Amino acid sequence: MISFENRLKSLKDRRQGTRERALLDNNLSIYSQSDVRSREHYEELSESAPIKYAIGAMAAVDSRSTQISIEEGERVADTLISMLATVGINAEKEIQGSVALDVHIEGHSDVDMLILKSDIVLVQTPKIDGSACVASDARPMKDIIRELRQQSETKLTSRYHQAEVNCRGNKSIALSGGSLKRKVDIVPACWYHTHEYQKTFAKHHKGVEIYHKGDHKLIGNQPFLHMKRINDKDAMYSGNLKRVVRLMKNLIADMPDYKKRIAKNLSSYDIAAIGFDMNDQLACPTYLTLALVEKLRAHLSILVEFPVLRDGIRVPDGSRKVFDNENKIEGLTILHSEVSDLAKSIYRSLNPYGLDVYNSQQLLQKQIFL
Incomplete structure (x- = not known):
């Protein structure tokens, strides 16, 4: 069972540096009780830890x-x-x-x-x-x-x-x-x-x-073609492509080492390509940002289950296939499992007394206003 309280701490340390580093940067004693780091929007939400983590993991760094x-x-x-x-x-x-x-x-x-x-x-x-x-x-x-x-x-x-x-x-x-x-x-x-x-x-x-x-x-x-195609599609979907890319990268960063070693077979280009391939699944208003977690989960599930669809994915500049070796498929499987765990944790936080294991509609309809 993933502790998203712990992952929220890792996320903050990654985005803003550790508390100790922040104190030293501000010439304060590391024994101080204060934390001089600013609080970000996702931290101010009156929501569960899994929801805060998902929103924070999708957000751009300061x-x-x-x-x-x-x-x-x-x-x-x-x-x-x-x-x-x-x-x-x-x-x-x-x-x-x-x-x-x-x-x-x-x-x-x-x-x-x-x-x-x-x-x-x-x-x-x-x-x-x-x-x-x-x-x-x-x-x-x-x-x-x-x-x-x-x-x-x-x-x-x-x-x-x-x-x-x-x-x-x-x-x-x-x-x-x-x-x-x-x-x-x-x-x-x-x-x-x-x-x-x-x-x-x-x-x-x-x-x-x-x-x-x-x-x-x-x-x-072709780094400039890669960047242009990512930027163009991200603009088309109101920033949602970059949100799902950041979410995947943060989830990999927070995995235990035995999983991370496998998931990191997927390069940054590969992760960007997975998000790029979502196309119209990226369409959703910003107040339904949690829908992206479910849409990414569903997309990864299809890629895991159907090799013919997986084999057709290329990096955004078109230069090569994404899944060109078995190690990347193993990485995809680990990433899918991690996104699924996040989606289920969000669902359980929204329905603590529910009998269903998972209901995607809860994530697709949950509104978050930042």
Whole structure:
């Protein structure tokens, strides 16, 4: 039986930092009886713990905390770009990932910053305009971006000597501690001008090729198309897509370790794709937010039971299937069980003396006004 009182504490600590951290940040003794963290809307509800948890888990992290993450990522990226220029490497920055999409679940979230060569790009051939590709650097692009990666490691290690600069990651350089307010992941890459980008010149059609250090290769990705499609569908359904994505991510974060290890086979892209695939099931007014718990439960149930429907789901940019290995199906099963437990706990809190095990209509009709 899940204790949602305990999970509410975990949720608050994740969203606002622990009480002890908040006291230290405000120069107060950790032995103080006070809790300087602000109370959020979900905490003020006169509802049961499962309902408060569901509403809180779907809510966006405080906008100021998110802005601090973005500002810190941009500050580190700008510093690196300036240092790279001293050795003749021209680069530019872009933000990607959960913070950029506002589907992160931690107040002190890591931020992903792409560092891209700005003076040379990869182009999907044959070029739409029929012209030849003439590169200013004759080296293979993977060698050019390896140099970008190597110089980034050198520059960041020398500049942030009081922080931990972890260069062991294959795709990113992770910085944390020291003067940094957030963990920042620097991701060396280059632009990839797809055929669609050559036709439209729309940023969301621009691809990137991320350098993989261990394999010395470039890995294609379309983060801006992913973000555009998520943002467009989220706007269509009044923010409900991002609500269900945050709910799934929080549920996974709060699982016991033996479950979490399995559920985390689902990446952030996979979780976003599951919510993206709900389509019109995302339609409900904000005062019926709890209906999203039931709609997500029903959607996951269908995906668990019907492989043919599950196999058709692709990530929002269309680049690959979501359920491309058995480990992800196991993760889906665990996630479905967790959402079902939440839905049943909400139902029992609404009907403490009811005889039914579960009645979905209770969640579909329960009104919550924030």
